[in-house]
Amino acid sequence: MSLLNPVLLPPKVKAYLSQGERFIKWDDETTIASPVILRVDPKGYYLYWTYQSKEMEFLDITSIRDTRFGKFAKIPKSQKLRDVFNMDFPDNNILLKTLTVVSGPDMVDLTFHNFVSYKENVGKDWAEDVLALVKHPLTANAPRSTFLDKM
Template structure:
């Protein structure tokens, strides 16, 4: 191999991403905020969160366009959520806890997934590492076997309470 040609490595998924962190997920559409555990699968294919009801929702890492923290993250517009997060108090450290994951098939049709952590500065490290995985050249340009592994990981994430793949 030549010195000039770069050696590409698969994305590194850090241990704290696979263990997960507690966040509060909120939506602009509704006034609901629900506690979730946010995780990345060990292979780095999916970002997924588990609600308290054991219901799971996930997002393909390749569809992530941006991650935002601090003043660049979305702030709730509904008065009920603003009261829940105490946004009207001047000494509030809400911006240090925010994380917004922007995803979509293209740069026009975007979806915003908004999270608030329980601790300060957790969202910043999550945003950096998730975006590093999403921007890795191997994430979108992998071999066929990696895409088969991706399908297998998705099937394993969707198992029901009996440990079986749900058929709809």
């Protein structure tokens, strides 16, 4: 191997991402909040969440455009969801628990997936590490064998 041709290694998925974390997934349109377990598959191909009814939804990592946390994440507008998260109390620290994953086929048609963790600063770690997987050069420009493995 030559120093002139460096080898780009595939992205590494951290252990806590593949083990998962408990979140509450909420939607402002339907005003439904439900507990989920959010995970990234061990090879870093998909971000998925499992509901209590064992129903599963997933996102392809390559379709994620941005991850947001803290004051940049979406906050519920409906009063019902605000009451669920106790947002109207002055000592509430919901901004330390929020995570928004922005996905879509292009930069115009975006979908926002909103999560609130049970613990503080979990959303920040998840947002940074998932975005690191998304921005890795081999995520979108992988060899053909990787895409066959993904299927």
